[in-house]
Amino acid sequence: MNQELIPLVVGGLGLLMALIIFMVVNKMPAGEGKVKEIAQQIHEGAMVFMRREYTLLLIFVVVIVIGLYLGFGDWHTPFAFVLGAFCSGIAGYFGMFAATKANVRTTVAANEHGAAKALSVAFYGGSIMGLTVAAMGLLGLGALYMMFGADPHTVESIHGFGMGASVVALFSRVGGGIFTKSADVGADLVGKIEAGIPEDDPRNPGVIADNVGDNVGDVAGMGSDIFESYCGSMIACIAIASTMSVGLYSQIAERQQDLMFLPLALSSTGLLCSVLGIFLVNMFSSKKPDVALRFGTMGATVLFIIAAYFTIHALGISTQVWQCVLLGAVGGMIIGLVTEYYTGGKPVRDIAKGGETGPATVMIAGLxxxxxxxxxxxxxxxxxxxxxxxxxxxxxGVYGVGIAAVGMLATVGITMAIDAYGPVADNAGGIAEMANLGAETRAITDGLDEVGNTTAAIGKGFAIGAAGLAALAIIAAFIQVISNQVDGFSLDIGNPKVLMGMFLGGIFPFIVSAMTMRAVGDAAFDMIKEIRRQFKEIPGLMEGTASPDSKKCVDIATKAALRRMMGPGALAVAAPVVVGFGLGAAALGGMLGGALITCVLLALTMANAGGAWDNAKKYVEKGNLGGKGSDVHTAVVVGDTVGDPFKDTSGPAMNILINVMAIVSLVIAPLLAKMPYGIFA
Incomplete structure (x- = not known):
């Protein structure tokens, strides 16, 4: 078989496997009566949001395609851009569609068969997202590599794929994050604190919107986030390898083409290992959920490290490159374990204990x-x-950084599966609560949800680390492309333009964080007013004899998300263009460096603080330090409310912000090389 067909074949197999798992999940019992009705409301709300989001996104994509065609004068880069946006959009849409089908089936499995069956269903629901992300990435990039990879004059067109994926990711993650957290904050503040009713209580008008948000933010949004880092790392390696000098590449490989193909080969290997990891989780589903999930993740990573050695050897590439892959894979595990400690270990209990003296000490400890x-x-x-x-x-070394990022992301199939498992389990618990299925069923879903919170936090830490490495590799590729066409180009910190660019770059993460935090606050304010109105004006709502108007809350969250996601998206795409063509390539390179460092630091801080606040609340709700209804509980709910936009809106937006800025810079690099000093030079 021609080696260039391997990514297409493996990607096709991954997509087929996702479809088979979806068919298996879809055949499972979906419940009757109240259970079915609630699940349908969640599914319909999520799909309506996605359709409206993608409609707006289509307009944005058309504008960019026109700009790319005018800039490059051919169809190659615009075509790659459209394909990247399409593959990312399909992965997010199908993965979320599957998750909204799996949630109710997890509830029914917990109610009728117990914890082991419920874990299998929830994990299978998440694995559809993971396999689809990996498969669509391989299919899209594999096809473009066959079209453009062999010709040095057209290989740069592949960069457009990453830009398309990044634009979809930014809108999906930011829009989904604003939706889910505005609903979550509104539902928690009015329901738990003011009305004194449990989480996911069917009387709360904001609960359905909250459950919809789990899908649009934590499944579709997270999937597109990982997808763009996954593809970005491969694109960066292809770009760096394509610009290597003959003397340099000959020291580590027999052929330059093998170095360009390697990231696709490794990702194909990683997808196969992810499939094996998914089966391992299913085999050990009778064990504790965290044991089964950990076994599958670690097993897939170990298998990949071994298989990667033989893949690299078969391509005639030096063992040192495999050692770079090993560094990336092990680094990903370290970041995941550290995140697990800070969001599920002793620090969480310390934050909860801070609640004994009020919300202020909870906030201080969490920060x-x-x-x-x-x-x-x-x-x-x-x-x-x-x-x-x-x-x-x-x-x-810059190629090694890119390959390390590929090594970290190659098993994205199972990494994303475990992350998407979390919101499926969370939704299953919400459905069980709203349908009054009893304490025993809720105990099972709560156990799955508790593990899901930790896996989601680990996923966020992993996503940040992967995004940082991928962005660094893309920035290195940008520098390489400019250097090959502009004599003497370098990013020297002694250059005032580079230094100025670094400070400018540090601004953007704070601007986007402010925009997204304010968006959640404003939307939550509208949500709170609506929930209060319904409690006040709908007779019998608090008594449980009347039904809330959940569609109104879903509509509020949808409109807020769609209105507020445009600003960060436009800023991330426009900033590199304005700075690059206005101040020059050196200023743009400095801006990317400043943004990268600030994004990584801010993203880790917000994601882990938010995750720790969330689990501190859950620690108290399990009966510790006074349990539900106590003053400590009120204090940790406040912490969790502040942490929600930290970990699910602003924090994740940082990953995508730096990748969008980096990939846009790489796409326009050939144009910048023609006027490297900018209009205002």
């Missing part, structure tokens, strides 16, 4: 945990960069 949690992941990323520079010849 301290978030800031401290940055240290080990960043040292790990620095270690990966140092390690690759030592392993590979001088000048090839």
């Amino acid at each position: 301290a945990v978030g800031m401290e949690s940055v240290v080990v992941p960043v040292i790990t990323l620095a270690g990966i960069i140092l390690g690759t520079s030592i392993l590979l010849p001088e000048g090839a």
Whole structure:
């Protein structure tokens, strides 16, 4: 078989496997009566949001396609851009569609068969998202590589695929994050604190919107987030390898084409290992949920590390490159374990204990945990960069960074499966509560949800680390493309333009964080007013004899998300264009460096602080420190409410922000090379 067909074949197999699993899940009992009605409301709300979001996104895509065609004067880059947006959109839509079908089936399985069956259903629901993300990435990039990869004059067109994926990711993650957190904050503040009713109580008008948000934010949004990092790391490696000098690549490989193809080969290997990992989780589903999930994740990673050695050897590439892959894979595990500690270990209990003296100490403790949690992941990323520079010849270290990112992301099939499992389990618990299925069923779904919270937090940490490495590789590719066409180009910190660019880059993460936090706050304000109105004006709602108008709350969250996601999206795409053509390539390179560092630090702080606040609330709700209804509970609910937009809106937006800025810069690099000093030089 022609080796270039491998990504297409493996991608096709991954998509077929996702379809088979979906058919298996869809044949499982979906419940009757109240259970079925609630599930249908969640499904319809999620699909309506996605259709409206994608309609707006289509307009944005058309505008960019026109700009790319006018800039490049051919169809190659615009076609790659459209294909990237299409593949990302399909992965998000299908994965979320499957998740909204799996949630109610998880509830029924918990009610009728117990914890092991419920775990299998929930995990299968998440694995559809994971396999679809990996498969669509391989199919899209594999097809473009066959079309453009062999010709050095057209290979740069592949960069457009990453830009398309990044634009969809930004809208999906930001829009979904605003939706889910405005609903979650509104439902919690009025329901838990003011009305004193449980989470997911059917009397609360905001509960359906909250459950819809879990899908549009944590399934479709997270999937598109990982998809763009997954594809971005491969694109960066192809770009770096294509610009390597003959003397440099010959030191680590027999052929330059093999170095370009390697990221696709490794990702194909990783998808096969992910499928095996998914079956491992199912085999061990009778064990504790966290044991089964950990076994599948670690098993897939170990299998990939072994298989990657033989893949690299078969392509005639040096063992040092495999060692870079090893660094990336191990680094991903370290970041995941550190995140697990800070969002599920002793720091969480310390935050909960802070609730004994009120919300202020909960906030202080949570922020301290978030800031401290940055240290080990960043040292790990620095270690990966140092390690690759030592392993590979001088000048090839940037390729090693890209391959390390590929190594970290190659098993994205199971990594994303475990992350998407969380919102499926969360929805299953909400449906059980709203349908009054009893304490025993709720205990099972709560156990799955508790593990899901931890896996979601680990997924966020992993996504941040992967996005940081992928963005660094893309930035390195951008520098390489400019350097090959502009004599003497470098990013020297002594250059005032580079230094100015670094400070400019540091601004953008704070602007986008402010925009997204304010969007959640404003939308939550509208949501709170509506929930209060319904409790006040609908007779019998608090007594449980009347039904809330859930569609009104879904509509409020939808309109807020769609209105507020446009600003960050436009800013991320326009900033590199304005700075690059206005101030020059050096200023743009500095801006990317400043944005990268600030994004990673801010993302880790917000994601881990938010995750720790969330689990501190759940720790108290399990009966510790006074349990539900106590003053401590009120304090940790406040912490969780602040943490919600931290971990699910603004924090995740940082991953995508830096990748969008980096990939847009890489796409326009050939145009910048023609006027490297900018209009205002």
